[in-house]
Each structure stands twice: as structure tokens, then as C-alpha cells.
Amino acid sequence: MHLRFRVFAEQLLVVSNIFILFLLLFESKLVIPAWLQTIGRMHPLILHFPIVILLLAMLLEFFRFKPEYATNLFYRNFLQNLLLIGALFAAVTVIMGLFLSREEGYSGDTLLFHKWTGAGIFFFASIIYWVRNTNWYKAPLAKTGALLTVVALVITGHYGAALTHGNNFIWEPISSGMQITAVPLDQALIYANVIQPIFEQKCTSCHNPDKLKGExxxxNPESIMKGGKSGKLLVPGNPKMSLLLQRVHLPIEVKKHMPPTGKAQLTLQEISILTLWVKGRADFKKKLTDLPATDSLRIIASAFLQPATQEEEYDFPAVDDEKVAELNSDYRTILPLARESPALAVNIYNSAAYSVKQLDELSEIKKQVISINLNKMPVKDADIKSITQFENLNKLDLNFTDVTAAGLKELASLKHLQNLTLSGTKLNFNDLKGLLPSLKSLKTVAVWETKLSAEEVVQLQKANRNLAIIGGFKDDGKNPLKLNPPQVKNNSTIFGQSLALELKHPIKGVDIRFTMDGTEPDSIKSPLFDHKTVLTKSETIKAKAYKNGWYGSDLVTFDFFKSTFNPDSVNLLAPLNRVHQAEGAKTFFDHKLGVIGANNPAWANNWAGVRDNDMAFISEFKKPVTISSLGIHYMVEEDTGIFPPELVEIWGGDNAGNLKLLTKFKAALPSKGDKPSLKTVEGKFKPQSVSYIKIVAKPLSKIPEWHRNKGKNALLLVDEMFLN
Known part of the structure; x- marks a missing residue:
């Protein structure tokens, strides 16, 4: 490393030590703005650099005083530079981690240990760097320091993994096979042996004393009943009003769905167990055998505990690993059901690529396949024959397929089929009434989102007492919930000549009522959204969702903007604010709208801003266009000094050097205490054919007297302009 750069890096290391010490001492007083939160969230990305570099540096430091290395100039210089770089990367990682730790959901002893061991590694590496060339620093100290640093890195990594993935993340592959001890059914507790393991596997990695997401x-039972930031988690006896089940049943793409996208999801069996447990008043002490023998929770939970009470043995040999690898493809995976088990599970993906051949090609392993997942594949009745070749099949997922009762009767030949899922199929009560008695080995069947009513599920359960029929979370109109608002399905709310309005709702059977005249829609008189509305001009859509047995949703407003013309080129005539560059000149016609709030992470990506000069640019059209209006979309946040434009001028003509003023207009100023908002102001003029237009938007030159920044220049933020 060049001497000048090394001196600079060493000075940076000193500054980093002081800054990190300051952050640690005054951490409780830190308020992290959104843009620093974004930097903090890069902590998991950058932390691998100091780990690798410091591990390598400490390995070299351990052997540094060996005679063959002690006099090697390259070895000494390389090691010193490596240690310096590792310490600096560790500083960056610690700073990012401290920013990240200030976000909601991080607390407890694990965070405390991770924070101080991480900071300790940085301080310790810095000390080693500064003292390693002193006379008293000898081989024993070098080896001890290197070993301590490596141990600290391992401990810190352990605590970091516990924060992210849960306390048992590292040992889970080993302990998962031991954590469920064989519990006789007559001793099993519903909560301790059934409910708690579900929480531990799917929920507690984010909801524990050390990682307190949503508070x-x-x-433990006390905390479960207490609930969190959003309120009570359970309403004993009423699953529909329980936040736990509401969040579980949200569509997976919805932000509040739990577990979140990317985490292991609850199975149908687990959801049913939780629903039935809450319906039975969420008892924490009751035994499984305290429930009637025909109780749905007892039947399903008994099946859930089955792996803990006996280990399945198979009388067929394992398939060669090379054969399994050969049969795997982009849209078909074949995996062992458990470690060292000959049983195989088959998963088939991508409905567009599905063919029954994907099943027929597995004839060589038909004895070993005991689980097949065909969820959302276009499976027909004719394909069932190919499924019946798997003579040891135990579990079959046919959710959201095209099978009928006629085809499913073929499954009667499968003597080991115990679990069948038929959710989302077109089966009705009569279909299942005739089908289920023929599937003699079946123990559980899932029929969510079929044509069956709750009463029909009960009838089927009574007629098939040895079979657990999972009917799901039914909308029976009792204890109504409030619908969430409708959503826009269109990719963008900015359009050219026309746009077919598309609204959606994640719950089936919901009526969406909307208006375009500024009034609030009601459930009777307002137009019913029917996918036939076409927008031909800018509109404000107000919408609400309604459904029998539910409370209507809150009002939601969507602004659609017509923008007929996009310039072929845009060039700034004055610089944008250094902080609010967005996409530069492209910002004004990129069809990307910003969001409210100077502290929103998405803010800087879409907003172009000026304060000390005009927002001015010139645009060219390669072919002349006839325009008659310009709309400007801007942010108002008076509390932070973000105000509308004081004046907007539009110039146009056929020659960039000879433009005439087409119009000028102003925007209304906010009043003191107005809520932050997004506004549009439009200037209209006589239709004009132009090849060039120049737009000048002047920021407010003097903030009003009632404002704490009175008399100063206001900030003008614009994300889009609309030419028509």
C-alpha cells in the first residue's frame, strides 16, 4: 500500500474508533433517518468482508514470528495492509449494525452480546494493528491475540445468526431430529406438544425476547395472550376475530401476511390446528385426550404427533443418488424425505411446462416415491392413472388442479395414501360423499376453497369419523371483520390515450363500488366495478369494498393521470438540488410517482428538487406535437419547508432559440398545520404545435410569516409532469 494511502487509512481508523465509541455511548439518544436505515440494512451484506479478511489476517499473524516469515518484507507489508483493511471494513460493519439495531424489532440479550462482541472485535483489531510493531509485542502475544479474535468472530457470528434466524439456527439440522421426543398420545398436551412446536418452527425466529418484531x-403463554403492537393476538373461541389467523390467511403477497415471504410457510395442517385450538378457547393446559375421540383437533393433532411416536420404516431399497440427480430437472425436484431414508418426495413446478410425462418418467423410482406435490398444475383426470403407479404413495397434493371425483376414484388402488389435499378444486358435497368411502387408507383430506359450505364439511366429517376433513377458515357471516381496501391492478396510474381501469381485492366475492365525481361510494347506489370502465382523461377514483357478513372497507383514493406526450429528449437548464437529483432530466417524464414524506426511503429516488434556483429544462419533439396543457405533480410538506411552485412558465415553438410564452400559472399555498400531501396543478392554453417546450418552475422565494423558516427559500419537489 502506498505510504500516503496508508497514512490516510490509519487516520481513518483513528476517526472510526472515536466515532464508534461515540455511537455506543450515546446510542439511546440516536434517531436514525430513513436514508441511514437503508445504509444500516446493508449490514448483513458487508459483514462478510471483515470476517474473511480478519480471519486471513489472524492466520498470518499467528505465524508471523516464524523465522522464515519474520524477515520476509513482503509478508510483513502484506499482513499489515490486510489487518488495516480488515479493521476498516469491521468499522463500517459495526456502524451499519448500530444503525440497523435502532430499528423496531431488535432488542434483548442476544442483540447486546452481538453488538458488544462485534464492536470488541473492531477495537481489538485496531489495538493489534497499533501495537504489533512495538518491541514488547512478541510471538506469544501475537498467537493469543489471533486466537482470541477468531473465537470472537465465531461468537459474534453465532449471535448474528440467532438474531436473524432464531436462537437454534446453527444447531437446528442436528437438533430437529431430536427436539420432538416420543410423547404417548395419552400424555400429550395440546399447547406444549402441538401448538408450541409450530410456533418454534415458523414464528419465534422473529417473535422472541431478542428479536421483538411488532413487539x-x-x-410463552403469557406473552402470546398479551399480544403485540397491533393488539391482542388471540380471541379465545373466535378464530375469525383473532389477529393470528387473520394474518395467516392474508394473500402471501400482502405485506402483513405471516409468516412473511421468504420464510417457511404454515402448512394446511398447521393452520387447521391453530384455527381449531383458538376455536376451542386456546387452552394452554389441556391434554389431547381430554378432547372427544371424534374432535377434529384431536384427530389432526394425533396425525401431527405421529412422527414423534413412531419412526416409519420402509421395505424398499434406496435409489442410487446418481439416478435421483439424473431425474431432477428445472421443473421437477426429487428429494429424500429424511436423512438416510429411502423414501422420496417429488415436487413439480411451472404449470406452463407441466406434462404427465413428468410423472411417467419416474417409473424407475415408483416404489420409493411416497409424496407428490402437484399444487396448481393443470392435472386432468387422465393423469390420475400415472399417479397410481406409485404404489407406496402416502401424500398427494392436488390443490387447485382440474381433477374431478370420477378421476379421483382411481386413487382407491393406493393402499398407503393417507393425506390428500383437494383445496381449490371444483369438487362439491355429492362428489366427496361418494368418493371418500372408497379411499379406505385416507386419514386427512383438505377441501379449502371448494364448493363445500361449512355445514357440508360438518356432515362429511360425521359420515367419515376416522377421517380428518380440513375445511379451512370459513366465512359464515358471524363475527364480521372489516374488509381491507381495494387495490389498483394496473401497472401504472399514468397512461397515454386511454386506460382500462383495473381494481382488485384479495378476498373472493367482494363487491368494489367506486365514484369519479368526488363523492364517497356507498354499497347500493354507487357504480359496481365491472372491468368495463375506460379512462380517457385524468381522474380521481374513490373506492370501497363490500361483502355480506363483513364490514365495508375504509375509503381509498386513486389518482390516474393522462400524459399524452413524452418528449424525445429533455435537458436541464439549471442544476437540481444536490440532495434531490432523482433521475435528473428524465425524472419529469418517466411515469414514476413519488410518495409523501422526506423520511421515506423511496423519497430520493423519484423526487427532483430545487431551492436556490429555478427548476428549468427544455424538451424536444422530433416530430411536432399539438399541446394545450401541462400538469405538474409535486409534494407539499409545510412543516419541513416543502412548498408548491410560486410560478410556472411554459414556453413553446418550432425553434429552441425562439420560443414564446404559452402560459404561466400559480399553485395554491398550504395553510399552517396542513397535512403532507401530493398535489397537481395544471396550466391550460390555446392548442399550439411545438417542436420544443421550455418549462420553468420557480420555488417559493419567501416562506410565509407563520412558518418557523419565514422569509427563507422553500424547497420545491416535483416527480412528474403531464403533457396533453
């Missing part, structure tokens, strides 16, 4: 802890 919710799911590790």
Missing part, C-alpha cells in the same frame, strides 16, 4: 413474543 410480539411467541415463546
Amino acid at each position: 410480539l413474543i411467541l415463546t
Whole structure:
């Protein structure tokens, strides 16, 4: 490393030590703005650099005083530079981690240990760097320091993994096979042996005393009943009003769905167990055998505990690993059901690529396949014959397929089929009434989102007492919930000549009522959204969702903007604010709208801003266009000094050097205390054919007297302009 750069890096290391010490001492007083939160969230990305570099540096430091290395100039210089770089990367990682730790959901002893061991590694590496060339620093100290640093790195990594993935993340592959001890059914407790393991596997990695997402802890009964930031988690006896089940049943793409996208999802069996447990008043002490023998929770939970009470043995040999690898493809995976088990599970993906051949090609392993997942594949009745070749099949997922009762009767030949899922199929009560008695080995069948009513599920359960029929979370109109608002399905709310309006709702059977005249829609008189509305001009859509047995949703407003013309080129005539560059000149016609709030992480990506000069640019059209209006979309946040434009001028003509003023207009100023908002102001003029237009938007030169920044220049933020 060049001497000048090394001196600079060493000075940076000193500054980093002081800055990190300051952050640690005054951490409780830190308020992290959104843009720093974004930097903090890069902590998991950058942390691998100091780990690798410091591990390598400490390995070299351990052997540094060996005679063959002690006099090697390259070895000494390389090691010193490596240690310096590792310490600096560690500083960056610690700073990012401290920013990240200030976000909601991080607390407890694990965070404390991770924070101080991480900071300790940085301070310790810095000390080693500064003292390693002193006379008293000898081989024993070098080896001890290197070993301590490596141990600290391992400990810190352990605590970091516990924060992200849960306390048992590292040992889970080993302990998962031991954590469910064989519990006789007559001794099994519903909560301790059934409910708690579900929480531990799917929920507690984010909801524990050390990682308190939503201020919710799911590790003990007291905390479960207390709930979290969003309120009570359970309403004993009423699953529909229980936040736990509401969040579980949200569509997976919805932000509040739990577990979140990317985490292991609850199975149908687990959801049913939780629903039935809450319906039975969420008892934490009751035994499984305290429930009637025909109780749905007892039947399903008994099946759930089955792996803990006996280990399945198979009388067929394992398939060669090379054969399994050969049969795997982009849209078909074949995996062992468990470690060292000959049983195989088959998963088939991508409905567009599905063919029954994907099943027929598995004839060589038909004895070993005991689980097949065909969820959302276009499976027909004719394909069932190919499924019946798997003579040891135990579990079959046919959710959202095209099978009928006629085809499913073929499954009667499968003597080991115990679990069948038929959710989302077109089966009705009569279909299942005739089908289920023929599937003699079946123990559970899922029929969510079929044509069956709750009463029909009960009838089927009574007629098939040895079979657990999972009917799901039914909308029976009792204890109504409030619908969430409708959503826009269109990719963008900015359009050219026309746009077919598309609204959607994640719950089936919902009526969406909307208006375009500024009034609030009601459930009777307002137009019913029917996918036939076409927008031909800018409109404000107000919408609400309604459904029998539910409370209507809150009002939601969508602004659609017509923007007929996009310039072929845009060039700034004055610089944008250094902080609010967005996409530069492209910002004004990129069809990307910003969001309210100077502290929103998405803010800087879409907003172009000026304060000390005009927002001015010139645009060219390669072919002349006839325009008659310009709309400007801007942010108002008076509390932070973000105001509308004081004046907007539009110039146009056929020659960039000879433009005439087409119009000028102003925007209304906010009043003191107005809520932050997004506004549009439009200037209209006589239709004009132009090849060039120049737009000048002047920021407010003097903030009003009632404002704390009175008399100063206001900030003008614009994300889009609309030419028509």
C-alpha cells in the first residue's frame, strides 16, 4: 500500500474508533433517518468482508514470528495492509449494525452480546494493528491475540445468526431430529406438544425476547395472550376475530401476511390446528385426550404427533443418488424425505411446462416415491392413472388442479395414501360423499376453497369419523371483520390515450363500488366495478369494498393521470438540488410517482428538487406535437419547508432559440398545520404545435410569516409532469 494511502487509512481508523465509541455511548439518544436505515440494512451484506479478511489476517499473524516469515518484507507489508483493511471494513460493519439495531424489532440479550462482541472485535483489531510493531509485542502475544479474535468472530457470528434466524439456527439440522421426543398420545398436551412446536418452527425466529418484531413474543403463554403492537393476538373461541389467523390467511403477497415471504410457510395442517385450538378457547393446559375421540383437533393433532411416536420404516431399497440427480430437472425436484431414508418426495413446478410425462418418467423410482406435490398444475383426470403407479404413495397434493371425483376414484388402488389435499378444486358435497368411502387408507383430506359450505364439511366429517376433513377458515357471516381496501391492478396510474381501469381485492366475492365525481361510494347506489370502465382523461377514483357478513372497507383514493406526450429528449437548464437529483432530466417524464414524506426511503429516488434556483429544462419533439396543457405533480410538506411552485412558465415553438410564452400559472399555498400531501396543478392554453417546450418552475422565494423558516427559500419537489 502506498505510504500516503496508508497514512490516510490509519487516520481513518483513528476517526472510526472515536466515532464508534461515540455511537455506543450515546446510542439511546440516536434517531436514525430513513436514508441511514437503508445504509444500516446493508449490514448483513458487508459483514462478510471483515470476517474473511480478519480471519486471513489472524492466520498470518499467528505465524508471523516464524523465522522464515519474520524477515520476509513482503509478508510483513502484506499482513499489515490486510489487518488495516480488515479493521476498516469491521468499522463500517459495526456502524451499519448500530444503525440497523435502532430499528423496531431488535432488542434483548442476544442483540447486546452481538453488538458488544462485534464492536470488541473492531477495537481489538485496531489495538493489534497499533501495537504489533512495538518491541514488547512478541510471538506469544501475537498467537493469543489471533486466537482470541477468531473465537470472537465465531461468537459474534453465532449471535448474528440467532438474531436473524432464531436462537437454534446453527444447531437446528442436528437438533430437529431430536427436539420432538416420543410423547404417548395419552400424555400429550395440546399447547406444549402441538401448538408450541409450530410456533418454534415458523414464528419465534422473529417473535422472541431478542428479536421483538411488532413487539410480539411467541415463546410463552403469557406473552402470546398479551399480544403485540397491533393488539391482542388471540380471541379465545373466535378464530375469525383473532389477529393470528387473520394474518395467516392474508394473500402471501400482502405485506402483513405471516409468516412473511421468504420464510417457511404454515402448512394446511398447521393452520387447521391453530384455527381449531383458538376455536376451542386456546387452552394452554389441556391434554389431547381430554378432547372427544371424534374432535377434529384431536384427530389432526394425533396425525401431527405421529412422527414423534413412531419412526416409519420402509421395505424398499434406496435409489442410487446418481439416478435421483439424473431425474431432477428445472421443473421437477426429487428429494429424500429424511436423512438416510429411502423414501422420496417429488415436487413439480411451472404449470406452463407441466406434462404427465413428468410423472411417467419416474417409473424407475415408483416404489420409493411416497409424496407428490402437484399444487396448481393443470392435472386432468387422465393423469390420475400415472399417479397410481406409485404404489407406496402416502401424500398427494392436488390443490387447485382440474381433477374431478370420477378421476379421483382411481386413487382407491393406493393402499398407503393417507393425506390428500383437494383445496381449490371444483369438487362439491355429492362428489366427496361418494368418493371418500372408497379411499379406505385416507386419514386427512383438505377441501379449502371448494364448493363445500361449512355445514357440508360438518356432515362429511360425521359420515367419515376416522377421517380428518380440513375445511379451512370459513366465512359464515358471524363475527364480521372489516374488509381491507381495494387495490389498483394496473401497472401504472399514468397512461397515454386511454386506460382500462383495473381494481382488485384479495378476498373472493367482494363487491368494489367506486365514484369519479368526488363523492364517497356507498354499497347500493354507487357504480359496481365491472372491468368495463375506460379512462380517457385524468381522474380521481374513490373506492370501497363490500361483502355480506363483513364490514365495508375504509375509503381509498386513486389518482390516474393522462400524459399524452413524452418528449424525445429533455435537458436541464439549471442544476437540481444536490440532495434531490432523482433521475435528473428524465425524472419529469418517466411515469414514476413519488410518495409523501422526506423520511421515506423511496423519497430520493423519484423526487427532483430545487431551492436556490429555478427548476428549468427544455424538451424536444422530433416530430411536432399539438399541446394545450401541462400538469405538474409535486409534494407539499409545510412543516419541513416543502412548498408548491410560486410560478410556472411554459414556453413553446418550432425553434429552441425562439420560443414564446404559452402560459404561466400559480399553485395554491398550504395553510399552517396542513397535512403532507401530493398535489397537481395544471396550466391550460390555446392548442399550439411545438417542436420544443421550455418549462420553468420557480420555488417559493419567501416562506410565509407563520412558518418557523419565514422569509427563507422553500424547497420545491416535483416527480412528474403531464403533457396533453
